[in-house]
Amino acid sequence: MRLRFYSFCIAVSSLSLQAQIVSGDDILEKVDRAMNSKTRIVMSTMVIHGRRDIRTVQAQSWQRGTSDAYTEYLAPAREKGTKMLKLNDMLWTYSPSTDRTIMISQHMLRQSVMGSDLSYEDMMEDPHLPNLYSAVTSPDDTVNGRACWVLDLSAKKEDIAYYSRKVWVDKVRYIILREHLFAKSAKLLKTVDITEVMNVQNRWAVKSAVYKDVLKEGKGTEFNVLSIKFDDVLPDHIFTKASLRR
């Protein structure tokens, strides 16, 4: 009931917004506000379609703002206990079998995470899109039956992985439902399709998504959120290198 009320409110407010918002940047700001939170604790799985088999990796992640994240892998058995810590643009990994904390160097960040279509760099990207891109609107479109704004984003600064993006934003929920990532030459490199969303603590969040590196052969990587909790208080010690060995 409460959920429906909220949806209604958002719908009404967005209707009124629809009339007012004309600029892509404004929409992007709204998306950013709708999608980001102070902290979150996410339990997720990643389904990786390899050439010979399908693997599922489960992880729990504690995130503070957009800059810091602490992730612990829970399954499969081989990855269990592997931890990663991201503080701004630095990334460390801890492997229990070696009991060593190793900083992932610049070029290793470009490698894929667990054999998926995502790189460590993709994971570490600053998700505040308005900081990185300016947006202009394209003709509207529908994704999975939902009306969307289509925004063409182009980079505001130089040191950015994807020079331009195209995002499909749900007009009512302000959540991105589809994203295309382009090279500087405007060649399509990666696609993200959000296949399912969920409402948690009165916010819309991604429940399932498929990442695909379009240059590479394969079915892409499925990303599923099992549970998500927003704005819990997370103690500072989580985001220290010492916590990796704990």
Added chain:
Amino acid sequence: MIAFLWKGIVRDRSRSLFPVLIVTIGVMLTVFLHAYIHGAITMLIQTTAHFNTGHVRVMTKAYAKEADQIPNDLALLGTDTLLSSLQKQFPELSWTPRIRFGGLLDVPDKNGETRAQSPVFGFAVDMKNGNSPEWNMLNIKNSVIRGTVPAKRGDILIADGLATALQIVPGETITLIGSTMNGSMSVTNFTIAGTVRFGVSAMDRGTIIADLSDIQAAMDMQNGSGEILGFFRDDVYHMDQADRITKAFNAQHEHSIDEFVPVMGTLRTQSGMADYLDLIDAYSGVIIGIFVFAMSIVLWNTGLTGSLRRYGEIGVRIAIGEEKGHVYRSMLVESVFVGIIGSSFGTMFGLAIAYYVQEHGINIGEMMKNNSMMMSNVIRARITSFTYIIGFLPGLLATLLGTAISGIGIYKRQTAQLFKELET
């Protein structure tokens, strides 16, 4: 008549010793050279076989397509079953699995923080098994410069140059950061058991050798391997046999559409050495041809000098009424005997030396003050079936020809002049 001539040769050393000696030495040199040239070619092939393709190599079809990229995600799985079936089916080869891998070597300081890093390339080979062919193939024991050979779990060998560059010594623990066959990051600790020198600077800059089972664990490839190499037991590449085995093996999976079926390839086709090997074959043929030709001239000369030695004897024989043609024929038969005896001894001695050099080798590295390397710098002679007969060609024919030509002089000698000649 033949028995009579035989006795003459055996009993009268003056007429046989020197010619036989010369033929023996000449044939010995020819035989040894043949084996030596084959040995030098074999060395080249062996290096390729030992470090790269084996004499034959089994991979998955998908892996074989891009083998130069070492795509371990497409590696063979179920290696044990495949290995035992290969051993049963083709017992003439010894089979051994290998994984080639790349990664980053991370050296910790005393606090466990990264002190140095270097990209490395590695071979994972079976070193747990004392009978593993790898001990010989990679010449592991003789290549260790510092430390010892790996004995326990997690022991690795590392290129000496790399160890020096990273300032690490045997006994230290290092971490290998690589990726599993599924593409996950893999972080594994290893202990440096010893350092080795490969003899190729690219390899000496960053190569490590680890035990197969350790890398299988590190790369999440349980019972998997990139390749299974087959080596002929005498460590010689037998082209026809390799082709036959490969054909027989591949016929088993000919109609499979599975991209992970095992396929076999030979050294010749996989190393990109097919053209090169053809060239070397031609080249060595020319060299041996030149040598046999030179040898024939020398032995022809021996035939000539042989007749000269017996100038007096022949004079007497003609003087007492032996027919010239008979003398000539008996000389030819004798030269055949000399040829056979000389060639037999020559081949025997040549083979003996060749065998010694085949077993012990000539270390051209020692001449260069740069020994104990993995890439063999020992040239070994190589006896082939042809080595047994090559000496007879010049040994027999040239001696016969030499006698035949020099013997023509017999017909020129006048009986009336003979006693005068013999008086002097």
Added chain:
Amino acid sequence: MLMLKLAYRNIIGAGMRTWLNVAALSFAFVTIIFLKGVYNGMNDQVERATIDALYGGGQYWHERYDPYDPQSTVDAHGNIPEVLRPLIKQKGAVPILIRQGTIYPGGRFRNILLKGIDPQQKILAIPVSALAERNRTIPAMIGTRMAKHTGLHINDLITVQWRTSHGTFDAREVMIVNIFKTTVQEIDNDQIWIPIDIMQTITELPDQATMIIMNKENITIPTVPGWNFRDLNFLLQDLHSLVEMKSMGGSIFYTILLLLAMLAIFDTQVLSIWHRRKEMGTLMALGMTRTQLIGLFTLEGSFHGILAALVGALYGIPLLSYVARNGWGLPQSTDDFGFAFGDRIFPSYSLGLIVGTTILVLVITTIVSFLPTKKIASLKPTDALKGKMT
């Protein structure tokens, strides 16, 4: 003089035997020079090809560049040094920019090195002029090995992905305008060559390079801060040690060939001394000393060497110079594109090689001729006259 005349007459008088010895010896002679020449030629060719296609007259490397670590190319670039600019302008040096990239032949990812080079350059013998053509797509060039591994052909388009200096992904299609054949794998395997100006633009590294390759004629090598000069001695180090090792192996063959020729000389000498006892006795009776006699026979023997050198020169010079001019064809395929190096070997005979081999053969022949003559030292003229050997 008398001795010389006598020795000469004696060995010419021996007829066939002498000529067979001379034939065998001259054969060994010519073969050794020929094979060594082929060997030198091969090494020269490899060295020349490597210098021509890869090293030039030495290279300035950006201080962070490490050829064994492809990751080093991420940071190994810098502004082309001021001091070298005039030289580059006069085509006396050529800058190369190297970056890592990725291609996806058949949907599989493959790391490559993207190399930018001036299409007008003449310093390296890489047929880059095809890169000068400018259409909308980026012209690119690969070697035959790369073409084989990736299944690419001329006029094929392939997507190359790279990062700009700011880390931004970029990917474009390049068109393969030329596939070149080279024996120098270092410019072929997993590499794509494109024009350097385009590369500097697309990677956002204007005016930058990873290395600067000098012309072979550049004698003055200025010190450039931030760049290390690598001369040919440094660059060819590996090749030289390989060559040294190979020629060690080859020398065994020459030894055996010489041994064989010496066997003939030795045999002839032994026979001469045995056969010509009476002659020796006569010469001694006429007043020739034993030493003179030994000298005569040794001289006769070593005349073989001189004759062999002359006879060898007679057929060897035309033969060897013919091969040196026309090369020795190898039974490999001849490709008509790119530079077809490696299909012919051109032997190179240095003066040192010819003179050295001649002296070596003469000295050895003389020694071998001398050895059997020692018997003469104990010869009694009376016995010798009777045909006895004491």
